Each structure stands twice: as structure tokens, then as C-alpha cells.
Amino acid sequence: MKFAPKNIFLIGTLALGLLATTYADAPEAEAKPEAEKSAENAAETAVKVLYSTNFDEFIKENPLSLIKFYAPWCGHCKTLAPEFDAASLSLKEDSIALGKVDCTTETELCDKYDIKGFPTLYVFNKGEKFDFKGTRKADSIINYMKKQLLPAVTELTSDNFDKFSKSDRVVVVANYKKDSEDLKLFNEIAATLRDDYVFGSIADSDSKLAEAEFKDQGIKVYRSFDETISFTDKLEKDALVKFLENSAVEVLDEISGDNYQIFMKSGLPLGFMFYESNHDEKDKDDAKIVQAAKTEVKDKIKASLLDVAKEFRDKFHFVFIDAAKFGGMAESMGIEKKWPAFAFQDQNTQIKHVMPQDQELNKENFRKFIEGVSSGEIKPTYKSEPIPETNDAPVKVLVNKNFNSIVFDETKDVLVELYAPWCGHCKKLEPTYNELAELSQKFSNVVIAKMDATLNDLPAEKHTFPLEGFPTLYFVKGKTNEVFQYEGDRSLSSLIIFIQKHSSEKIDYKYDHSKDEKKAEAEAEAEAQADAEAGEAPIDVEDEKVQRDEL
Numbered sequence: 001m002k003f004a005p006k007n008i009f010l011i012g013t014l015a016l017g018l019l020a021t022t023y024a025d026a027p028e029a030e031a032k033p034e035a036e037k038s039a040e041n042a043a044e045t046a047v048k049v050l051y052s053t054n055f056d057e058f059i060k061e062n063p064l065s066l067i068k069f070y071a072p073w074c075g076h077c078k079t080l081a082p083e084f085d086a087a088s089l090s091l092k093e094d095s096i097a098l099g100k101v102d103c104t105t106e107t108e109l110c111d112k113y114d115i116k117g118f119p120t121l122y123v124f125n126k127g128e129k130f131d132f133k134g135t136r137k138a139d140s141i142i143n144y145m146k147k148q149l150l151p152a153v154t155e156l157t158s159d160n161f162d163k164f165s166k167s168d169r170v171v172v173v174a175n176y177k178k179d180s181e182d183l184k185l186f187n188e189i190a191a192t193l194r195d196d197y198v199f200g201s202i203a204d205s206d207s208k209l210a211e212a213e214f215k216d217q218g219i220k221v222y223r224s225f226d227e228t229i230s231f232t233d234k235l236e237k238d239a240l241v242k243f244l245e246n247s248a249v250e251v252l253d254e255i256s257g258d259n260y261q262i263f264m265k266s267g268l269p270l271g272f273m274f275y276e277s278n279h280d281e282k283d284k285d286d287a288k289i290v291q292a293a294k295t296e297v298k299d300k301i302k303a304s305l306l307d308v309a310k311e312f313r314d315k316f317h318f319v320f321i322d323a324a325k326f327g328g329m330a331e332s333m334g335i336e337k338k339w340p341a342f343a344f345q346d347q348n349t350q351i352k353h354v355m356p357q358d359q360e361l362n363k364e365n366f367r368k369f370i371e372g373v374s375s376g377e378i379k380p381t382y383k384s385e386p387i388p389e390t391n392d393a394p395v396k397v398l399v400n401k402n403f404n405s406i407v408f409d410e411t412k413d414v415l416v417e418l419y420a421p422w423c424g425h426c427k428k429l430e431p432t433y434n435e436l437a438e439l440s441q442k443f444s445n446v447v448i449a450k451m452d453a454t455l456n457d458l459p460a461e462k463h464t465f466p467l468e469g470f471p472t473l474y475f476v477k478g479k480t481n482e483v484f485q486y487e488g489d490r491s492l493s494s495l496i497i498f499i500q501k502h503s504s505e506k507i508d509y510k511y512d513h514s515k516d517e518k519k520a521e522a523e524a525e526a527e528a529q530a531d532a533e534a535g536e537a538p539i540d541v542e543d544e545k546v547q548r549d550e551l
Contacts, residue, residue, distance in 0.1 A: 045085035046092040048099040052109045055101070062097035064148055065124045066132060066141070069101045069110055074118040080136045087141035096145050123148060133195045144195075152190040154200045158209045161202075168198040170248045171222040175214040178204045182217070182235050189237050197244060225250040242266075251309045252302055255319040263317050269346045271309070271316050271370075273301060274323040274330050276339040294322070301340060301361075308367045315374055316344065332454075334383050342366070343381070344373055349464045352457070354381040382457040394437035398451035403459050406449060407476050413503050414476045415486075415495075416465075417450040418458070423470040429490050436495050443507050445478055446499065478504035491516040 050058055050067065059065065068084055070077040088098040103110035103118065113122065113129070121132035125148060134144035156164055156173065165171050172190070176183035183201065190199035202210050213220065219231040221244065229247060233239050245266045252273060253259060263270060279286075279293035298320055309318040323330055323339050333352050335341045340361055343354040353373045359365045372378035384400030391397055398406060398416065407414050417433060419426040437448035451458075453472075458465050463483050465474055473486035475498065484502050488494040493516035496509045 044089075046088040046098065047085055048097060050099045050101045050106075050109075052106055055099075055109060058097070058099055059124050059127055062095075062124075063126050064095075064145070065097040065099060066091075066145055067099045067101060067122050067124060069103055069113065069115045069118070069120040069122070071104050071118045072102065073104075076136075077119045080119050083136055083138040083141065086138040087145075090138070090142050091145055094146060094149065096149070147194075152194045152199060153187050154198075156200045156202045156209065157206045161200075161209055161213075164198075164200055165222040166224065169224050170196075170244070171198045171200065172219060172244065173213070173222065174199075174201045174219050175210050176201070176217050180217075185235055185237070186219070189240055193241070193244070197248070221247045223247065223250075225253070246314065249313075249317055251313055252298070252306055252318050252320055254298075255321055263319065264347065266317065267347060268315065268317050269344045271318040271342065271344050272321050272329075272333075273305075273318065274321055274326075274335065274339055274341045274343075275301065276323045297340075304363055305361070305366050308363055308370065311367075312370050312374065316370070332383075334381050342369070348466075349460050350458070350467070351380045351460050352382075353378055380460070382459060383455065384457070385452070385455050394441055394448065395434060396447055396449040398449050398456070400456040400459060403451065403456070404462060406447065408462055408481050409447075410479055410481060411445065412447045413445050413478045413499070413505075414447040414449055415499060416474045416476065418453040418465070418467055418470065418472045418474075419450055420454045420470045421452060422454075425490075426471045429471055432490060432492050432495070436492055439496070439509055439511070440499070443505075445505050446503065446507065475499065475502050477502055480504070491519070493517070 047068075048058060066087075068077075068080070070080075084098065084100070091098060101109055103115055113120075119136075121136075123130040123132050123145070132144070134140040153174075154160075154164060165173065174183065174186045176186060186199075186201065190197075193199070202213070219235070219240070220228055221231065222228050231240060231243050233243070245262070248262055249259075249266065255263065255270075255272075275294070275297050277290055277293040278297055279290050283289040283293075301320075309316075312318075321329070323337075323341070327337065330337070330341065330343075333343050333345065334354055335343060336357055338357050341355070341357055342361060343352055345352045353369075355361070355365075355369045359369075369378065382400045387399055387402045388397045396406060406412075407416055415436075417426075417429070419429075433448070433450070440446040440448050453467060453470070458467065462481070463476075465472075465483070466485075475484045475486060476482070477484070482502075484498075486495070486498055488498060493511065493513040496511050497513075500507055500509065
């Protein structure tokens with residue numbers, strides 16, 4: 001298991017309620033709990049309890065259903081339960097069925113559907129399985145499932161067009177001939193993206209509407225937050241998907257849990273505009289006054305910089321972020337507490353470019369900074385501790401400023417641990433890592449090193465080192481500088497085998513690996529017992545990737 005790095009703009013409260021708990025095999029129960037059997041008939045729920053014996057029949061009998069795969073000990077499942085029950089009663093009136101599968105007893109059924117986290121929700125529409133993309137609140141579940149009853153593409157006429165084009169944040173409308181290949185492809189794309197956007201198609205019979213809205217055949221995107229735009233490229237799925245992802249993003253929107261994934265999907269670097277409300281201290285508890293003050297500050301910035309940001313919307317996303325709430329993130333990016341402030345961060349490499357805070361944040365300087373980042377003229381901003389005055393311990397200390405010189409020394413094979421001081425798993429690894437370093441001193445070509453990744457940015461000039469959790473280990477091979485990520489367990493035996501496998505020279509630690517196997521078995525049993533006694537399973541690595549700092 002790894003803990004997600006705190007300094008990588010990871011979302012925490014934005015993702016609150018979206019986390020699942022690790023799916024772990026549990027001992028088979030001797031019988032299905034009586035409480036579960038009676039629950040399906042209880043007045044407060046219409047959720048059907050499903051087993052391997054009735055699952056297929058349930059899917060066949062219900063053209064549209066939502067299935068919850070859960071574990072009784074899972075905290076997130078317990079939180080979801082009353083919301084799921086409430087939704088089931090409302091959706092029953094629309095002939096939408098809700099069911100649940102206990103994965104601690106129905107292990108084969110859960111394996112069949114590759115359940116890796118709890119709770120997992122799947123929509124079954126006419127027997128076909130889809131991910132549930134709503135939130136885990138009753139209202140969201142109800143609205144999401146009712147939407148599945150609607151056609152993926154609504155036929156539009158003069159009677160319903162105006163209302164339809166304003167019905168959602170992003171509305172996609174096509175004007176193609178009824179039997180054309182383009183309309184067929186548009187309908188297929190709409191079916192896969194129906195959870196993200198609203199789709200419509202102008203009816204062939206309404207030529208006046210087509211002429212009023214379109215000069216020619218094609219696609220238009222109507223947006224509640226910006227002007228209508230046209231898709232002018234040849235209709236291909238990937239091209240339209242990319243176009244819609246960019247179209248759905250408001251330039252200088254406030255980043256939040258509702259829109260975070262929209263920005264993440266695009267993969268474009270994020271430009272963060274840190275701002276601070278100018279309300280008086282005496283009004284800090286008055287939500288209306290504070291919100292009005294925030295809006296005033298943002299409107300002033302928009303009036304000055306919005307046009308410039310729009311020019312670069314194909315290369316970067318630009319968002320507002322409240323410095324009072326997320327000052328920790330600003331600090332991690334090397335930004336002083338002077339607002340407003342602006343910085344880019346690449347979502348893949350975490351490389352940052354901070355606009356100099358001694359410059360006035362005006363249109364001219366803003367444009368010059370963006371152009372410099374885009375062209376590569378402006379170099380990344382790296383955070384680094386001072387280079388250690390002495391570095392003679394078996395485990396070498398890395399900081400940003402000495403990282404490349406040590407790690408990419410072609411005469412050395414270097415194992416690098418990226419850690420966080422607060423990370424429990426890093427602390428647990430430390431004695432093993434120190435022992436590995438001691439044993440490695442007999443090899444002149446092997447270096448064991450570590451870097452505090454909360455105080456030092458990873459340089460990316462020579463190689464990117466994806467950091468999705470702590471601890472993360474990489475091995476850089478001497479002579480070739482090939483990079484290998486370590487994905488084994490944290491036993492000394494496994495680490496030694498990994499180094500021997502990838503070393504640029506043939507080395508042999510002459511280590512007795514059998515004692516580590518016995519130690520690992522004992523630790524695994526102890527950990528499983530501790531988890532069982534605690535009544536919760538540890539959070540999965542995949543889930544920790546979305547626990548993003550204060551956001």
C-alpha cells in the first residue's frame with residue numbers, strides 16, 4: 001500500500017464520498033444473514049438482495065437496474081446504504097430496480113464482475129454493464145438513473161429546440177441527414193457520452209430550424225457559461241470527444257469537486273489563479289458578504305485577463321482557486337502569500353511554472369508569462385532543500401539540486417526511495433532500507449538513496465518519475481540510465497533480487513532469502529488480523545490516488 005503524496009494537488013475533500021474500500025477475500029459465511037433476507041421486504045427499502053442464484057434472472061427481468069457490490073464491514077458502504085435505500089423507493093415508481101450483492105459471501109459473483117473496491121456500483125441497461133458515474137447521494141442516484149431512461153439523442157424541432165438548448169451546462173446538437181453515416185456515428189458517440197453531455201439532433205422534417213441554426217451540416221455545442229461553438233473537423237469519435245472535453249471547460253472557472261474530473265480528463269496543464277476575498281474581518285462569518293466579495297475579486301481579474309486566457313485555452317486550462325482555503329497548495333508550489341498569484345502545474349509530471357510575484361498581474365505580463373511557458377523559454381520552478389554538507393551515510397540523501405548528479409551518474413546503479421516524513425509505510429520500510437544500504441556498501445557501483453518528496457520537486461529534464469503514492473522506489477541503471485519502477489513487496493529479499501536483476505554489473509549479495517519468506521508470512525497474518533479486529537480494510541492504492549491534499 002502507498003499513501004498518496006500531499007504535495008501533488010491531490011483532491012481530498014473534492015473526492016470526499018467517492019472513495020471505495022479495498023476488496024479483500026473474506027472467509028465464506030456458513031449461511032446468508034437473516035437480516036439481509038428480511039431487508040428486501042422491509043418498508044424502508046426496495047433493494048433486492050442478490051445471490052449467484054438469482055442475479056441473472058434479476059438482470060433479465062429488469063431492463064434498467066443499478067447494482068451495489070459491497071461488504072458489510074465497509075464504512076463507505078454503510079454511509080451509502082440509507083441513500084441507496086431511499087433511492088430504491090423513489091425509482092421503483094419508474095420501474096428502475098436496485099439490487100445489492102454482499103461480496104463477503106458471493107465471492108464468485110464479485111470475481112466475475114472484477115470487483116476490486118467497495119462499494120462498486122454498476123448500471124445494467126438491457127443486460128449491458130456500465131459504470132455508475134453519479135455521486136452516492138439519493139437525489140443524484142435518482143436523477144442519474146432516470147436519465148438512463150431517456151434516449152441518448154433527443155429529436156429536435158422548433159417546438160422544443162430553445163428549451164432543449166438551455167437544458168444543461170453543455171448541450172451538443174447535430175444537423176445531419178437522417179440516414180447519413182455521420183448521424184449514425186453521432187448517435188454511437190452520444191450513447192457512450194450520455195452521462196457527460198446532453199445530445200440532440202435536428203429532425204429532417206424541420207428544415208427551417210436547421211437553416212436558422214446551421215449554415216451547413218455539422219455539430220454545435222451550446223454552453224450556459226460561454227458562447228456557442230461549432231465542431232468543424234471531420235466527424236471522428238476521438239476528435240469529437242477531445243473537442244467536447246475542451247468545450248465543457250469554462251475559462252477561469254472556480255475549481256471544485258463538481259468540475260475537477262473535467263480538467264483531469266483533458267490532461268492539459270492547469271493554470272491556477274490564487275485569489276483572496278477582500279471582505280472585512282468582521283464579516284468573515286457572513287456567507288453572503290464573503291461570497292459577494294469573492295465574486296467581486298474574480299470579476300476584476302476576469303475583466304483584465306480573461307481574453308488572454310481564452311487565446312491559450314487549447315494549450316492550458318485556467319481556474320480560480322481560493323487562497324484562503326488552499327494556501328497549503330500554494331505553499332507547496334513555492335508561492336508566497338501575496339494575492340492574486342498565478343502558476344501552472346502539469347497534471348502528469350507535476351512540473352510547475354510560477355509567475356514572478358514581483359511582477360504586476362496585468363494583461364501584458366500575463367501574456368508574456370504564458371507565451372514563455374508555452375515556448376519553453378521560461379524554465380520550471382523547482383522546490384529544493386539545501387544540498388547536504390556531508391552525505392556519507394549508507395543511505396545517500398537526495399534533494400532536487402543534487403538529484404540528477406547522483407541518480408544519473410553513469411558509473412553507478414542507484415535505487416531511489418521517494419518518501420514523505422508523515423507516511424507510516426515509509427517509516428515501516430526505513431529499517432529494511434537502511435539494512436539494504438549497509439549490505440550494498442560492498443559494491444562500488446550500487447548507491448541506495450532517498451528523497452523527501454514533500455520538500456523537493458522531482459526534476460524532469462532527464463526522465464519523469466511518476467509519483468502516485470508513498471513510498472515509491474525507482475532503480476536507475478548505470479551506463480544506460482534506464483529507469484525501472486519497483487513494484488514488489490517491501491522485504492529485504494525482494495529488494496535485493498530486484499537490484500541484482502537490473503544491475504549494470506553482475507553482483508551477488510549472498511543473502512539467505514528463506515528467512516524473509518517466513519517473516520513476510522507472519523507479518524501478513526498479523527496485518528490481516530489487525531484489519532479484521534478494526535472492522536475495516538485498508539484503503540486501496542487506487543483509491544488513495546484520489547485523496548488529493550486539501551482539495
